[in-house]
Amino acid sequence: MSVYSIQPLVLGEVRTYPLASRKSKVNVREFAKPDAWNTSLTKFLDSLPQILAGRELRQLLTAIHAARKQRKAILWGLGGHVIKVGLGPVLIDLMERGYVSGMAINGAALIHDFEIALAGNTSEDVEAALGEGQFGMAEETGKYLNEIAKLAERIRIGYGEAAGQFLNCGVIEVKHAESSVLAAAHKRRIPVTVHLAIGTDIPHLHPSADGAALGYATYRDFRLFCALTEQMHPGGVYLNWGSAVVLPEVFLKAVSVVRNLGVPLRPITTANFDFIQHYRPLQNVVKRPTASGPNHKGPESRGFAVTGHHELMLPLVAAALAAGWPKKR
Numbered sequence: 001m002s003v004y005s006i007q008p009l010v011l012g013e014v015r016t017y018p019l020a021s022r023k024s025k026v027n028v029r030e031f032a033k034p035d036a037w038n039t040s041l042t043k044f045l046d047s048l049p050q051i052l053a054g055r056e057l058r059q060l061l062t063a064i065h066a067a068r069k070q071r072k073a074i075l076w077g078l079g080g081h082v083i084k085v086g087l088g089p090v091l092i093d094l095m096e097r098g099y100v101s102g103m104a105i106n107g108a109a110l111i112h113d114f115e116i117a118l119a120g121n122t123s124e125d126v127e128a129a130l131g132e133g134q135f136g137m138a139e140e141t142g143k144y145l146n147e148i149a150k151l152a153e154r155i156r157i158g159y160g161e162a163a164g165q166f167l168n169c170g171v172i173e174v175k176h177a178e179s180s181v182l183a184a185a186h187k188r189r190i191p192v193t194v195h196l197a198i199g200t201d202i203p204h205l206h207p208s209a210d211g212a213a214l215g216y217a218t219y220r221d222f223r224l225f226c227a228l229t230e231q232m233h234p235g236g237v238y239l240n241w242g243s244a245v246v247l248p249e250v251f252l253k254a255v256s257v258v259r260n261l262g263v264p265l266r267p268i269t270t271a272n273f274d275f276i277q278h279y280r281p282l283q284n285v286v287k288r289p290t291a292s293g294p295n296h297k298g299p300e301s302r303g304f305a306v307t308g309h310h311e312l313m314l315p316l317v318a319a320a321l322a323a324g325w326p327k328k329r
Helices: 041-046 053-069 080-084 088-096 107-119 126-130 139-155 159-168 181-187 211-230 246-260 279-290 310-322
Strands: 074-078 102-106 192-195 237-241 269-274 302-307
Touching (some): 074 246, 080 107, 102 181, 107 181, 107 192, 139 159, 139 211, 237 246, 237 279, 246 279, 279 302
Parallel strands (some): 269 302
């Protein structure tokens, strides 16, 4: 016998209702279709569940297609990991198909793309080099990337444009330019902006580093990125891939600048793709820029968070876009 003074409720009088009368969030019509696995890409994509991330991926890609059709800006924010896992050719193909209006990259992405263009390899073994004080000391990486910052200051252009120009001008032999996002974007006149945190990247360790030149080059690129962000209004898209801090902060500030100058920047679509969802991308990319103001009327902005490895998710997204998926029903 229980020593408690309170007794369990008797549930005999609880009211129920027929299951068929209930509005449910999941229906068998939306389930995955495994019979599509040995067929075309679009049939495979059609077979994905229209539930949660499956539904949201459809909505996001539909927004990207719409932005392309309406010639609104489709901007890509890229962290270094996206470049070093070999996705440059995928991004270049997306440029050719009209799905890239501009790219914002951090210092790590700049380094990896430059080293790939120059040598066909990148991503040093940090643990092996750090103990001897050799981490980050590759001569060409520091020398040329610092020269590019000085070039940007001298001819009054941004860091991204200067890097693309340098890789295409023939001053040095660039053996793998076909794999370089910077080189490809410059040839197609697609703006690339580079956003540094001085002291975080290996060229800043080299004797050739010039803080004033680095500051000029990246600050001009911030202002250029603000102009690109303005072109998202209305109906544009920003996709953040693999930057957990720098680019989400840059995007949020660009949104604030554009709205301060009188452009509502609504509706827009944003998304964060990463293998871990971090605080800043969720707040500064997915939620805050897409929140409705107190007096907002009209179509709503949308933000999406998609979790997965870049080397799997970006080719999947690119293939879906190239195939025109999802098709209008």
